[in-house]
Amino acid sequence: MDWFMVLKAFIVGGLICVIGQILIDKTKLTSARILVVFVTTGVILGGLGIYKYLLEFAGCGASVPLTGFGNLLAKGTIDAISEKGFLGIFTGGVTAAAGGIAAAVFFGYIASLVSKPKIKKQ
Amino acid sequence: MKKVGNQSFLLSNPVKIVSTASIVGPKEKEGPLCEFFDQALEDEFWGEKSWEKAESKFIKETVNMAIAKSKIAQTDIELCFAGDLLNQCISSSFGLREINIPFFGIFGACSTFVEGMILASMAIDGDFATNVVCASSSHFCSAEKQFRFPLELGNQRPPSSQWTVTGSGSAVLSKNGTGPKITILTPGKIVDMGIKDANNMGAAMAGAAADTLLTHFKDTGRKPSDYDAIFSGDLGYIGKDILIDLAASKGYNIRANYNDCGVLIFDKEKQDTHSGGSGCGCIASVFSGYIYQMFQEKKYKKVLLMATGALMNSTSSQQGESIPGIAHAISIEA
Structure with missing residues (x-):
């Protein structure tokens, strides 16, 4: 295993989360809005071709956070446009992200079957 | 009753708070006032399937307890004012649907309890009723779902946010008897x-x-x-x-x-x-x-x-x- 890569992934992924934490603590943005900000930022950085450098540098540290999901939407759309033309604008993003979306629904459902929500401790 | 000043009312005959009851949840049990509550539960579900059902049980049991403590027969209680935070006050109306006392569901958000006591005092001092029961309830888990985000989302709470109390309080007010x-x-x-x-x-x-x-x-x-x-x-x-x-x-x-x-x-x-x-x-x-x-x-x-x-x-x-x-x-x- 490339431990240096693991370290880079940890630092970059962690820093992305730190930005989220600062937004929670210092702004009045609700968590839903922060999620949207992250996805949109990922789309913009992906569309401008900047996010791929972060992916090369940090791997999962850049692909797992929500900005990575945004990047995937942008990349999928760009690829689909070059394959299918105009229609790709509409099909590309969700097709590329299908794995993540379907897995989220599937595992969310499985989790709801085997667990029960509890009160927060803090 | 006599109006004093702009918006205060002096009761002709002070209304007695003959009994009260309180039931709270696990977080309140760990708090500094634990010893004063009649009942403090370990389980925020109280054996029910949903938090909403649990909250209804809170208000139902609290009202029953306050009436039992008052030594007034349930049939002699003429009115009930109760409210909560859930849509259309379902905790109160579902919890108290078997109580068999004429019921007013009220909403004043967190002011509901005193709102009820004011209305009850007016009813008693105005000779519309002799004995009235008031109650209100809230539940952290159902309130988070109602006002912010469902707990399943695992959302973080910002530092300025308050913690909705899981609990219920009830008071029996009367023209007669003793009490504050x-x-x-x-x-x-x-x-x-x-x-x-x-x-x-x-x-x-x-x-x-x-x-x-x-x-x-x-x-x-x-x-x-x-x-x-x-x-x-x-x-x-x-x-x-x-x-x-x-x-x-x-x-x-x-x-x-x-x-x-x-x-x-x-x-x-x-x-x-x-x-x-x-x-x-x-x-x-x-x-x-x-x-x-x-x-x-x-x-x-x-x-x-x-x-x-x-x-x-x-x-x-x-x-x-x-x-x-x-x-x-x-x-x-x-």
Whole structure:
């Protein structure tokens, strides 16, 4: 295993989360809005071709956070446009992200079957 | 009943609070007031399938307990005023559907409990009823779903947010019998400070609290030191400080004998409850548990109980509306 890569992934992924934490603590943005900000930022950085450098540098540290999901939407759309033309604008993003979306629904459902929500401790 | 000043009412015959009952959840059980509640549960579901069902059970059992303690036959209780935070007040109406007492579902957000006591006092002093039961409840888990995000989302709470109390309080008010007496009512006006942050309701309600408090003093000619204690519920830490400052700016120093039920119910440091407790169940359980007990032990002779409510819902928050506040006060004397 490339431990240096693991370290880079940890630092970059962690820093992305730190930005989220600062937004929670210092702004009045609700968590839903922060999620949207992250996805949109990922789309913009992906569309401008900047996010791929972060992916090369940090791997999962850049692909797992929500900005990575945004990047995937942008990349999928760009690829689909070059394959299918105009229609790709509409099909590309969700097709590329299908794995993540379907897995989220599937595992969310499985989790709801085997667990029960509890009160927060803090 | 006689109107005094602009918006206060002096009862011709003081209404007795003959019994109270309080039931709270696990977080409140760990709090500093645990010993004063009639019942503190380990399980926030209380054996039910949903938090909403649990909250209904809270209010049902609390009302039953308060009536049992009052030694008044259930059939002799003529009216019930109850409310909660869920859409269309379902905790109260579902919880109390078998109670068989004419029922008024009321909504005043966290001010509901005192709103009910004011209406009950008017009904009794106006000779419409002899015995009336009041109650309100809230549940952290159902309130988070109602006003913010479902707990399943695993959302973080910002530092200014208050913690909705899981609990219920109930009081039986009567023309006869013994107990602390409600003597003066000061129902409050809606005051909007322009605060839009649903996570900072203490600040949104402080203006209404100041309005009602100062009106009460002006109407009655009383001053803060006339009371052994003044309790608001539930401004939390942020709203409490704002109210102290607002009162001071009008020449009333309430620092010495004023506290907030949302501040009292949790230990901020140990329990990480951010700005303190809130919810219909907060002032209801703190009054029915702690404050009523202090009257029984003769530690208090005169208390001003002022419940504050943030009159918003999740749709108004999403549409960017500000949060109007309200505060209702009653003077309770031994």
